[in-house]
Amino acid sequence: MNQSPIKSALYSITKNKCPSCHKGDFFIYHNPYQLSKFDKMNKRCTVCNENFERETGFYYGAMFVSYALTVCFGIILFLITCVLLNLEVVTFLIVFAVLQIALMPVFYRTARLIWVNLFVRYKKK
Numbered sequence: 741m742n743q744s745p746i747k748s749a750l751y752s753i754t755k756n757k758c759p760s761c762h763k764g765d766f767f768i769y770h771n772p773y774q775l776s777k778f779d780k781m782n783k784r785c786t787v788c789n790e791n792f793e794r795e796t797g798f799y800y801g802a803m804f805v806s807y808a809l810t811v812c813f814g815i816i817l818f819l820i821t822c823v824l825l826n827l828e829v830v831t832f833l834i835v836f837a838v839l840q841i842a843l844m845p846v847f848y849r850t851a852r853l854i855w856v857n858l859f860v861r862y863k864k865k
Contacts, residue, residue: 745861745862748762748861748862749854749857749862752766752853752857752862753850753853753854753857756770756849756853758785758787758788758790758792759790759853759856759857759860759861759862760785760788760790760860760861760862760863761785761787761788761790761862761863762862763785763787763788764782764785764786764787764788764790765782765786766781766782766785766792766852766853766856767779767780767781767782767849768780768781768782772845772846772848772849773845775845778845778848778849779845779848779849781793781852788863790860792856794856794859798855799852799855799856801855802851802852802854802855803851805850805851805854805855806847806848806850806851809847809850809851810840810847813839813840813843813847814836814840817832817835817836817839818832818836821835
């Protein structure tokens with residue numbers, strides 16, 4: 741059964757797996773809330789030897805992905821707090837700031853995984 745590129749990328753992103761083989765781990769530590777280690781990536785996939793350090797500055801683009809994730813999160817949170825729950829904008833801003841700080845390690849890792857999946861395709865063996 742052939743797996744679509746979108747399903748393949750979603751698997752890699754959600755499971756912290758190599759975008760090429762889906763077996764090796766992308767980040768060394770699975771818990772993004774080990775704050776001293778949340779950003780530690782493997783240099784290469786331990787299974788297929790895919791290079792995760794593509795070139796100097798490669799993950800600069802992940803910053804833009806992180807920005808897009810933050811904006812989407814903010815819009816959804818605004819719709820929930822201000823439109824559905826009819827709360828004050830100040831309440832939204834406080835909740836957004838707290839959640840943004842709390843979710844920063846998750847957004848960081850997700851942005852990097854999305855970015856690398858734009859350039860590396862799953863190679864089914």
